[in-house]
Amino acid sequence: DTAVSQTPKYLVTQMGNDKSIKCEQNLGHDTMYWYKQDSKKFLKIMFSYNNKELIINETVPNRFSPKSPDKAHLNLHINSLELGDSAVYFCASSQNPGQGVNGYTFGSGTRLTVV
Amino acid sequence: GDSVTQMEGPVTLSEEAFLTINCTYTATGYPSLFWYVQYPGEGLQLLLKATKADDKGSNKGFEATYRKETTSFHLEKGSVQVSDSAVYFCALSDPWDSWGKLQFGAGTQVVVTP
Numbered sequence A: 001d002t003a004v005s006q007t008p009k010y011l012v013t014q015m016g017n018d019k020s021i022k023c024e025q026n027l028g029h030d031t032m033y034w035y036k037q038d039s040k041k042f043l044k045i046m047f048s049y050n051n052k053e054l055i056i057n058e059t060v061p062n063r064f065s066p067k068s069p070d071k072a073h074l075n076l077h078i079n080s081l082e083l084g085d086s087a088v089y090f091c092a093s094s095q096n097p098g099q100g101v102n103g104y105t106f107g108s109g110t111r112l113t114v115v
Numbered sequence B: 001g002d003s004v005t006q007m008e009g010p011v012t013l014s015e016e017a018f019l020t021i022n023c024t025y026t027a028t029g030y031p032s033l034f035w036y037v038q039y040p041g042e043g044l045q046l047l048l049k050a051t052k053a054d055d056k057g058s059n060k061g062f063e064a065t066y067r068k069e070t071t072s073f074h075l076e077k078g079s080v081q082v083s084d085s086a087v088y089f090c091a092l093s094d095p096w097d098s099w100g101k102l103q104f105g106a107g108t109q110v111v112v113t114p
Helices: none
Strands: A004-007 A010-013 A019-025 A031-037 A043-050 A053-057 A064-070 A073-078 A087-094 A110-114 B003-006 B011-014 B019-021 B023-026 B032-038 B044-050 B056-059 B062-065 B075-077 B086-093 B102-104 B108-113
Touching: A004 A087, A010 A019, A019 A031, A019 A087, A019 A110, A031 A073, A043 A064, A043 A073, A053 A064, A073 A087, B003 B086, B003 B102, B011 B019, B019 B108, B023 B032, B023 B086, B032 B062, B044 B062
Parallel strands: A010 A110, B011 B108
Antiparallel strands: A004 A019, A019 A073, A031 A043, A031 A087, A043 A053, A064 A073, A087 A110, B003 B023, B019 B075, B032 B044, B032 B086, B044 B056, B056 B062, B062 B075, B086 B102, B086 B108
């Protein structure tokens, strides 16, 4: 049973389109995250939600909008896609955000290609 | 701000060789330290962790010791296998950051040849 699942796994779309990536965790964790991994494998946090409340919002274009309908789900909607948005997007969750001692559980990623 | 620096890759070595990946950090307080591994086409998996100075994390033959005096958390394995080929990420979580945000290093690709 997958702990953190993302859909779709691959997404190819044209510039200017709007797309969404979905994430669900069945671990009972309170906190969820979106990370972006670029072509050089560098990981950068984008957003984090704790019990449906936005707690981390890094410098990300406002074309990116996260949405958390409940603490088990964190979706990412991207408007007006650009070539530079091509990357792998990872969802993650954690139980103890206050100390971070347990680390995160990551999903398998969504490879977004904008053409 | 907090940061993690790890050695650049790729690191290429033969099966059964000794592996070391250097990682140093900068943090305000006393962070928890982690190593994550990413196999080709997969997400990140927690490999090991240490939450206080002098702690040693270990898993699957890999080890790393939290060295506060040198602000380091170097990853080692005595005898690597082809299946260890992956990208390895050092990361920290700073307790002064109440939300436990994980800060990653740039990743080090390891290639093990038969």
